[in-house]
Amino acid sequence: xxxLDLQTQLRINAERLQASLLELAxxxxxxxxxxxxxxxxxxxxxxxxxxxxxxxxxxLSVSVDQIGNTFMRxxxxxxxxxxxxxxxxxxxxxxxxxxDGNYGVLAGLEVIATLNExxxxxxxxxxxxxxxxxxxxxxTPVMMGSGVFAGAFSLEHAYSRTDQAGKTVRNELERxxxxxxxxxxxHPCGAYFEAHIEQGPVLxxxxxxxxxxxxxxxxxxxxxxVHGFEAHAGPTPMEIRQDALxxxxxxxxxxxxxxxxxxxxxxxxxxxxxxxxNSRNVIPGRVQFSVDLRHPDAxxxxxxxxxxxxxxxxLSATHAMTITLExxxxxxxxxxxxxxxxxxxxxxxxxGYSQMDVVSGAGHDAIYxxxxxxxxxxxxxxxDGVSHNEIEDAKTVHLEAGANVLLHSMLRFAKPIL
Amino acid sequence: xxxLDLQTQLRINAERLQASLLELAxxxxxxxxxxxxxxxxxxxxxxxxxxxxxxxxxxLSVSVDQIGNTFMRxxxxxxxxxxxxxxxxxxxxxxxxxxDGNYGVLAGLEVIATLNExxxxxxxxxxxxxxxxxxxxxxTPVMMGSGVFAGAFSLEHAYSRTDQAGKTVRNELERxxxxxxxxxxxHPCGAYFEAHIEQGPVLxxxxxxxxxxxxxxxxxxxxxxVHGFEAHAGPTPMEIRQDALxxxxxxxxxxxxxxxxxxxxxxxxxxxxxxxxNSRNVIPGRVQFSVDLRHPDAxxxxxxxxxxxxxxxxLSATHAMTITLExxxxxxxxxxxxxxxxxxxxxxxxxGYSQMDVVSGAGHDAIYxxxxxxxxxxxxxxxDGVSHNEIEDAKTVHLEAGANVLLHSMLRFAKPIL
Numbered sequence: 001x002x003x004l005d006l007q008t009q010l011r012i013n014a015e016r017l018q019a020s021l022l023e024l025a026x027x028x029x030x031x032x033x034x035x036x037x038x039x040x041x042x043x044x045x046x047x048x049x050x051x052x053x054x055x056x057x058x059x060l061s062v063s064v065d066q067i068g069n070t071f072m073r074x075x076x077x078x079x080x081x082x083x084x085x086x087x088x089x090x091x092x093x094x095x096x097x098x099x100d101g102n103y104g105v106l107a108g109l110e111v112i113a114t115l116n117e118x119x120x121x122x123x124x125x126x127x128x129x130x131x132x133x134x135x136x137x138x139x140t141p142v143m144m145g146s147g148v149f150a151g152a153f154s155l156e157h158a159y160s161r162t163d164q165a166g167k168t169v170r171n172e173l174e175r176x177x178x179x180x181x182x183x184x185x186x187h188p189c190g191a192y193f194e195a196h197i198e199q200g201p202v203l204x205x206x207x208x209x210x211x212x213x214x215x216x217x218x219x220x221x222x223x224x225x226v227h228g229f230e231a232h233a234g235p236t237p238m239e240i241r242q243d244a245l246x247x248x249x250x251x252x253x254x255x256x257x258x259x260x261x262x263x264x265x266x267x268x269x270x271x272x273x274x275x276x277x278n279s280r281n282v283i284p285g286r287v288q289f290s291v292d293l294r295h296p297d298a299x300x301x302x303x304x305x306x307x308x309x310x311x312x313x314x315l316s317a318t319h320a321m322t323i324t325l326e327x328x329x330x331x332x333x334x335x336x337x338x339x340x341x342x343x344x345x346x347x348x349x350x351x352g353y354s355q356m357d358v359v360s361g362a363g364h365d366a367i368y369x370x371x372x373x374x375x376x377x378x379x380x381x382x383x384d385g386v387s388h389n390e391i392e393d394a395k396t397v398h399l400e401a402g403a404n405v406l407l408h409s410m411l412r413f414a415k416p417i418l
Numbered sequence: 419x420x421x422l423d424l425q426t427q428l429r430i431n432a433e434r435l436q437a438s439l440l441e442l443a444x445x446x447x448x449x450x451x452x453x454x455x456x457x458x459x460x461x462x463x464x465x466x467x468x469x470x471x472x473x474x475x476x477x478l479s480v481s482v483d484q485i486g487n488t489f490m491r492x493x494x495x496x497x498x499x500x501x502x503x504x505x506x507x508x509x510x511x512x513x514x515x516x517x518d519g520n521y522g523v524l525a526g527l528e529v530i531a532t533l534n535e536x537x538x539x540x541x542x543x544x545x546x547x548x549x550x551x552x553x554x555x556x557x558t559p560v561m562m563g564s565g566v567f568a569g570a571f572s573l574e575h576a577y578s579r580t581d582q583a584g585k586t587v588r589n590e591l592e593r594x595x596x597x598x599x600x601x602x603x604x605h606p607c608g609a610y611f612e613a614h615i616e617q618g619p620v621l622x623x624x625x626x627x628x629x630x631x632x633x634x635x636x637x638x639x640x641x642x643x644v645h646g647f648e649a650h651a652g653p654t655p656m657e658i659r660q661d662a663l664x665x666x667x668x669x670x671x672x673x674x675x676x677x678x679x680x681x682x683x684x685x686x687x688x689x690x691x692x693x694x695x696n697s698r699n700v701i702p703g704r705v706q707f708s709v710d711l712r713h714p715d716a717x718x719x720x721x722x723x724x725x726x727x728x729x730x731x732x733l734s735a736t737h738a739m740t741i742t743l744e745x746x747x748x749x750x751x752x753x754x755x756x757x758x759x760x761x762x763x764x765x766x767x768x769x770g771y772s773q774m775d776v777v778s779g780a781g782h783d784a785i786y787x788x789x790x791x792x793x794x795x796x797x798x799x800x801x802d803g804v805s806h807n808e809i810e811d812a813k814t815v816h817l818e819a820g821a822n823v824l825l826h827s828m829l830r831f832a833k834p835i836l
Contacts (some may be wrong), residue, residue: 022698029749036827109745142764164824174748179446187561189506199650199652200650200653200654200655200660201653201654201655203655206659217652219652229618230807231618231803232618232780232805233634233685233689233710233779234617234618234685234778234779234780234781235617235620235778235779235780235803236618236685237619237685238674238677238681238685238686240619240623240685245670245688245689246674247689247741248667248671249668249671249688250667251614252663252667253664255659256656256664259656260656263656263657264657266656267652267656268656268702269651269661269699270702271651271663271693271696271697271698271699272696273663273691273693273696275689275690278691279689279690280639280689280690280708280710281687281689281710281804282689283687283689290698292699293654359460360652360653361651361653362650362652365650384816385649385650385653385654386649388650388700389648398434
């Protein structure tokens with residue numbers, strides 16, 4: 001194999017990867033072509049066993065940790081070296097697609113299959129991992145497995161979380177046979193890569209194959225409540241109303257203005273609105289809405305929050321209404337490791353793929369892994385930027401390209417023995 | 419009694435009126451001091467019998483028509499003259515108050531009690547009426563009894579309407595014993611007056627006792643739907659979003675602008691909003707909201723609607739989104755009879771009450787009666803302009819004043835025999 005010029009000749013098998021994706025997508029398949037495989041359900045259990053069987057057929061050894069994260073290991077020549085890891089998750093949204101998460105795991109197994117088929121050994125071990133409950137649809141918080149793994153929150157906290165039926169994470173892990181023995185905090189990691197569909201429209205919009213992800217945006221979530229005075233829509237003159245929705249809709253406009261004022265990376269979204277009493281002929285007495293602000297720079301993100309608060313103070317004074325703004329979540333921005341990002345960029349160029357930097361707007365397991373080890377992410381386009389949806393789709397040529405970039409990026413760290 | 423100077427000496431008994439109001443309010447009383455007496459329920463039945471018993475004790479004869487409207491008649495000297503009528507309704511909102519509707523009916527009975535006690539006969543008969551299902555809380559349409567009475571819609575249509583449990587108006591009328599025999603269309607009316615709390619803040623705001631109501635605003639109700647594109651709040655850049663809520667909140671602002679551009683009578687309200695999928699980190703793909711436009715001039719009201727449609731067309735083009743606007747209800751403006759309005763104005767002045775014109779923004783049974791006979795309305799202030807609420811309140815001095823204006827206005831038409 002010493003004759004093999006890796007850069008020009010070593011490629012993953014796109015058909016095999018695509019076949020794997022479609023095969024795994026049968027477990028929890030929905031009528032509309034999507035997947036419903038919620039964390040720690042029977043479907044998740046079946047999916048996990050399918051992946052493990054595939055890993056075993058590739059000669060990998062399997063271990064499970066206390067939160068159900070599952071590691072599939074290919075030995076390296078130097079057993080003492082920390083593994084070069086890749087992976088993602090196989091749980092989905094209730095009306096999820098075939099690629100979100102699943103692609104990262106199966107691209108990892110495809111990397112192994114490719115190395116096996118060419119008989120390529122590496123200095124460092126290589127591990128493929130699927131993390132428990134990334135989606136957070138059934139149990140919060142999201143990115144639970146990688147969060148516990150990285151020490152972002154405790155194992156006990158995760159264990160105690162319940163679904164809507166009151167079932168705990170711990171009991172459900174035990175029930176599906178994935179309450180593993182490997183202790184949290186004792187699993188080394190040399191570097192971590194994650195391949196993922198972009199879940200946004202940028203790559204498609206620019207007709208680019210590979211997204212190099214230098215960072216993940218920070219996120220601040222708020223609940224805003226505007227308190228007006230409920231009154232009959234007919235007899236109440238405009239000038240003496242305290243219409244909570246008028247002030248709220250003004251703020252909804254401002255959230256977008258705020259994001260546009262911090263282009264190109266600023267994001268501002270109002271996704272959830274509740275109007276009280278929500279009656280056609282009653283002036284709203286109270287409006288509650290969510291605010292989602294994102295930016296890759298923590299300082300700018302703070303400025304955006306401060307700008308929103310300033311606007312609220314001003315509207316509150318002008319309209320003599322009480323407006324409350326409560327922060328309900330904060331994820332700081334995450335910068336990925338320069339060496340990993342640079343490796344992905346160079347590999348993409350070397351393989352001849354068009355590429356551009358894309359700051360991730362969404363959360364991924366890689367965010368937590370970045371706390372432990374050099375980490376990088378590879379994005380590929382998805383159709384119309386849509387994910388968390390049964391119509392989620394990605395082109396084979398992009399799935400192939402992302403897996404090839406993953407393969408060669410990992411080899412730079414795991415070091416092939418030629 | 420010929421010696422009695424009606425203008426200076428004949429007054430209703432405020433304590434007796436107030437006591438009646440509090441007594442009737444016990445039927446369906448809520449813990450928070452309001453009343454829940456939905457149309458055609460057991461509570462409504464009890465309330466109807468209480469009012470009828472009171473009417474009988476005042477010597478009135480009672481008849482019920484096919485839609486359950488109940489007429490309580492005091493004979494006039496000229497039996498062939500059409501009756502001078504007054505009334506309102508005794509059904510309430512689920513969390514209604516003591517005065518909305520009930521005041522109009524009991525002020526009418528207080529007029530009778532006053533005439534009886536002074537032995538005053540009239541040329542024309544006087545009738546007090548309570549109309550079936552004015553509120554429309556249990557069965558739509560609102561103002562059902564007076565609407566059928568005035569031929570605005572058919573008896574069969576009203577009979578067939580169902581509540582949420584599937585019970586029909588006809589069966590419920592029969593069940594409570596108010597499926598009357600008097601045929602619709604055969605009941606004459608010489609003039610109609612209705613005393614009512616304002617249900618708005620204008621009189622209180624100006625510290626005025628009597629509202630002379632020259633007209634009721636026309637009303638147009640619309641459902642507006644903005645169709646955007648649902649996408650993840652994080653990865654989707656601002657410039658390529660199709661955020662349905664951004665366009666919808668712009669329109670919400672404009673509905674108010676439109677009303678303010680047609681001050682002082684224009685009204686514009688968005689009371690009801692539904693966001694889809696209504697998730698914190700998803701850009702809204704669709705927003706549906708109600709629009710309530712009111713104005714006393716039908717031409718201006720049409721201009722307001724056209725202005726809204728023009729704004730929608732412009733936003734739809736700018737944002738490349740589909741926006742639909744569907745009219746779901748239209749009540750044309752209603753001008754009350756000049757003679758009735760003038761009578762109320764003059765009587766108020768003569769009795770020494772402060773008074774001002776107040777265009778009614780809300781619907782009342784009087785709107786339908788205006789199609790059949792000379793009609794006028796008398797408003798009195800209510801606390802903070804609040805109604806359709808358990809905290810609805812009115813001052814005794816105002817309840818008294820309104821009933822005195824009702825008494826003397828009716829006498830102008832019924833002609834006391836002195």
